[in-house]
Amino acid sequence: MSAQLPESLTLSCRCGAVEFEATGKPIVTAACYCASCQAAGAGIERLVEAPPVLDADGGTSFVLHRKDRVRCTRGGERLEDHRLSPAAPTRRVVATCCNSAMFLEFSKGHWLSLYRNRLSGDLPALEMRVMTRDRREGVMLPDDLPNYATHSGKFMWRLLTAWAAMGFRVPAVEGIRA
Template sequence: MTGTPIMSVSSYCASCQKAGALIEQLAGAPRVLGADGGTDFVLQRKDRIRCAKGGDQLEEHRLTPGAPTRRVVATCCNSAMFLEFSKGHWLSVYRDRLAGAPPLDMRVMTRDRRDGVVLSDDMPNYATHSGKFMWRLLRAWIAMGFRAPGVAGLRS
């Protein structure tokens, strides 16, 4: 990854929780979900990420065959690497995969969090994808000339 990330978030959406639980069941897989059920991501423009090596070890997982999102796992260690919205211009990289990852900016989709989870007020907590979240994605897309490229070194 190069350049400043779009943002760093913890997602509590039902899909992230379901996919995280499934990935964690893979043999030897490290944790995906936080203790509170959130999944931490660093969002980065696709044109600022490339797979230098090991692309042949990546395998996609979709919650349903036609799902517009795929979660990609390294088969050598069953580590969740990133989530890709197929028509998007960014990748959501699992934050634990990055050395020196930036601190979280916000929590999103908190309306889907597990029953009984109380979130602290140490950062903004949004019930859905906030205007700030959407604005940052749009601003990155504008900077990319409204392109949604693939990622160098990865299979689509």
């Protein structure tokens, strides 16, 4: 990682047919080990020729960005929702051209969790690991980052302050369907 991040990050599917731009500083960067992220990641990875979603230790690395700072610049029509169940409050969005997981969205949330492995260029470093109580059996996490059993107060505070900065709005993302 460079000392200073670029003004924007590019998120693209493996084949390049779908692309997003995220501007400004991310809310937070984290690896999630919750059971839902592990199950969804494994399911997406079973799609034909899908690139990896899960990290080697079973976590899923995300860069969380405000929705009002993310826009689809190409291929929005190729996006498809994947939910663990019809009533699930989250959707993982996959580019159907090459089965690349692009982002996770919480219903009524003000942010997108961009899959870090879909970003190019100088990436923001991971700041923490969350939901580590659900990690795979036998996985020992290094102490190079804070490892939180659940979502930490710091994680939740960052989400809240980003929402306040947005005027407590929940905008749509430009170029994609809600």
